[in-house]
Amino acid sequence: MSYFLVIFVGLTIVFIVPRLSPIDPVQQMINTITMMGTYMDPEAIEKLTETLKDLYGLRGSLWQQYLTFWGRFLRGDFGPSFFRFPVPVIKLIGDSLPWTIGLLSISTFLSWLIGNILGGLCGFFYQKRWARALENIAMVIRPIPYYIFAFILLLVFGYFLKLFPIAGGFGIGSTPSFSLRFITELIRHAFLPLLSMMTLGIAVTLQSMRLIVQNVLREDFIVFAKAGGVRNRTLLFKYAIRNAMLPQITGLALSMGQIFGGALITEIVFSYPGMGTLLYNAINTGDYNLIMGITAISIIGIATFILIIDLLYPLFDPRIRYR
Amino acid sequence: MNVLRDLLRDGKFRFGFIVICILLFLAFLSFFCPYDPTRWNIFPRDLPPSFQHILGTNSKGQDVFWEATFAIRNSLIISVIAALFSRIIAIIVGLVAGYLGGRVDRFLMFLSDSFLILPLLPILILISSLIKGHLSLFSLGILLGIFGWPWDARLIRAQVLSLREREFTYTSILSGYSTLNLVIKEYFPFVLPLVFSTVINNMGWSIGLEVTLSILGLSNLAIPTLGTTLHWAINYQAMLLGIWWWLLTPIVISVFLFISLYLLSVSISEYSDPRTRIQRIGIAKE
Numbered sequence: 005m006s007y008f009l010v011i012f013v014g015l016t017i018v019f020i021v022p023r024l025s026p027i028d029p030v031q032q033m034i035n036t037i038t039m040m041g042t043y044m045d046p047e048a049i050e051k052l053t054e055t056l057k058d059l060y061g062l063r064g065s066l067w068q069q070y071l072t073f074w075g076r077f078l079r080g081d082f083g084p085s086f087f088r089f090p091v092p093v094i095k096l097i098g099d100s101l102p103w104t105i106g107l108l109s110i111s112t113f114l115s116w117l118i119g120n121i122l123g124g125l126c127g128f129f130y131q132k133r134w135a136r137a138l139e140n141i142a143m144v145i146r147p148i149p150y151y152i153f154a155f156i157l158l159l160v161f162g163y164f165l166k167l168f169p170i171a172g173g174f175g176i177g178s179t180p181s182f183s184l185r186f187i188t189e190l191i192r193h194a195f196l197p198l199l200s201m202m203t204l205g206i207a208v209t210l211q212s213m214r215l216i217v218q219n220v221l222r223e224d225f226i227v228f229a230k231a232g233g234v235r236n237r238t239l240l241f242k243y244a245i246r247n248a249m250l251p252q253i254t255g256l257a258l259s260m261g262q263i264f265g266g267a268l269i270t271e272i273v274f275s276y277p278g279m280g281t282l283l284y285n286a287i288n289t290g291d292y293n294l295i296m297g298i299t300a301i302s303i304i305g306i307a308t309f310i311l312i313i314d315l316l317y318p319l320f321d322p323r324i325r326y327r
Numbered sequence: 328m329n330v331l332r333d334l335l336r337d338g339k340f341r342f343g344f345i346v347i348c349i350l351l352f353l354a355f356l357s358f359f360c361p362y363d364p365t366r367w368n369i370f371p372r373d374l375p376p377s378f379q380h381i382l383g384t385n386s387k388g389q390d391v392f393w394e395a396t397f398a399i400r401n402s403l404i405i406s407v408i409a410a411l412f413s414r415i416i417a418i419i420v421g422l423v424a425g426y427l428g429g430r431v432d433r434f435l436m437f438l439s440d441s442f443l444i445l446p447l448l449p450i451l452i453l454i455s456s457l458i459k460g461h462l463s464l465f466s467l468g469i470l471l472g473i474f475g476w477p478w479d480a481r482l483i484r485a486q487v488l489s490l491r492e493r494e495f496t497y498t499s500i501l502s503g504y505s506t507l508n509l510v511i512k513e514y515f516p517f518v519l520p521l522v523f524s525t526v527i528n529n530m531g532w533s534i535g536l537e538v539t540l541s542i543l544g545l546s547n548l549a550i551p552t553l554g555t556t557l558h559w560a561i562n563y564q565a566m567l568l569g570i571w572w573w574l575l576t577p578i579v580i581s582v583f584l585f586i587s588l589y590l591l592s593v594s595i596s597e598y599s600d601p602r603t604r605i606q607r608i609g610i611a612k613e
Contacts, residue, residue: 009441014445014446017445021450021453022453143589143590143593146589147531147588148585149538149585151538151539151542152538155557155574156578156582158566159575265449269543272543283452284543295452299449299450302446302449303446303449306446307446
């Protein structure tokens with residue numbers, strides 16, 4: 005339910021905001037064209053205005069516009085892009101979406117997994133020195149935004165050590181294929197963006213997992229299990245971590261929006277050919293349709309992710325499953 | 328003062344406090360800057376760090392050090408505006424929702440829920456790409472403030488809900504306190520520590536968003552902030568040209584800023600939580 009609500013509210017905002025703003029995108033576009041020095045007579049401008057209004061979906065009353073907006077949206081039509089003119093926006097997004105999804109899903113999943121295991125260990129062995137050291141490292145890393153960390157990795161590994169390429173999704177001149185060479189290249193280029201997103205993800209999950217595990221450890225059933233002679237390893241993985249998993253899954257859904265935003269900027273830092281770079285170009289060229297399209301798609305993407313987590317919830321919660 | 332002394336015993340707080348003081352000092356230095364920070368081509372371009380230019384110069388012909396002092400100042404100003412503004416909304420919403428309850432509460436919480444679930448960044452990008460160039464420091468702060476309140480309003484509401492059930496509420500109502508008086512005089516002192524610990528969090532959050540928007544080129548790029556400095560460095564391909572000092576300066580500053588703000592907020596919220604405070608006193612005595 006909340007899934008459709010989020011999409012509905014989000015897209016309505018996407019619709020309303022541009023119409024509330026004092027700037028007319030049509031006028032802006034015409035200004036850009038006339039600023040380039042081409043002379044146009046008033047009649048041509050009139051014609052252009054009409055065409056642009058049509059393309060932007062700005063024709064008719066507000067209510068009609070709103071209906072047109074939804075109609076177009078349901079058909080997956082966001083109009084043509086202006087910075088690569090006849091290409092429709094949806095095609096551009098389709099080209100760059102796989103890159104972002106790949107980067108995002110791998111880094112989210114891995115960092116969540118590693119963070120939870122490490123966090124569980126830290127919480128379980130909280131008196132040990134290494135656990136405290138790990139905690140402190142996580143505490144220092146955590147507040148740094150994704151892209152700042154990306155810059156640091158870029159400077160250290162890309163610029164000073166020259167271990168990894170500093171830009172792009174694959175090498176210049178190579179074409180996407182399933183050859184071994186291309187795949188290694190793909191990994192080499194994705195490595196730094198992945199690392200920057202994962203390190204922070206791990207730090208965040210580690211911290212919350214450690215707290216939860218520590219709380220779980222105080223509960224009666226753990227104390228009984230300990231007294232009953234359950235081995236430490238079983239205690240850790242089967243009892244403590246399993247019971248701490250649930251809030252962590254919720255946390256994953258909540259942090260998704262943030263991870264997504266971070267991924268956009270990380271892509272820009274590494275010039276990775278995903279949605280972030282596309283958005284950057286769209287903003288720089290004032291491509292109104294493309295910005296709208298990307299905004300709408302990201303709202304749907306995040307909402308869908310939250311929905312999936314919600315649906316998977318019973319799988320992880322024994323109380324729901326065994327009912 | 329006593330509170331400060333207690334807080335300074337904590338290593339986290341001490342580190343954060345010292346770093347913030349250094350950054351504030353740098354921000355303060357910007358008032359003594361020998362030239363106008365928005366002007367270009369004052370010094371030769373791309374000079375590496377030297378005695379004359381401590382942190383070198385950039386491709387815009389500006390001194391990186393002085394630019395950085397302005398960047399710190401402006402970023403802090405934005406974050407303070409955003410934090411104050413969102414605090415005002417959060418306090419009002421939290422108090423009203425918590426105290427009145429019922430339909431008002433449900434409506435306000437629905438509102439804050441939808442703000443929480445909505446993916447913030449795309450919407451902010453859309454808004455600021457439309458009013459691009461019209462964003463001053465102040466309006467950017469307000470814009471961030473509009474989106475920064477929901478979580479903290481929930482915290483305050485939860486606190487008020489628990490206060491409402493306590494004895495003293497009934498006593499004061501029976502002895503004829505007006506609602507406004509009750510809320511302001513009796514509840515506010517309980518809510519205040521909560522507000523303080525969220526202020527710092529919110530400042531870090533808004534600096535982060537400001538940097539994000541600026542990297543995308545969506546704020547007023549003529550004003551030096553941490554974000555716009557990074558934006559220009561990316562735009563001029565500082566990495567490929569090997570002008571590392573231009574890129575490294577804002578990065579190092581923001582890393583220290585984020586870490587110290589975070590440590591401060593962790594330390595303060597630990598302090599205001601009675602359980603951990605007792606723990607800490609115990610540690611201090613050992």
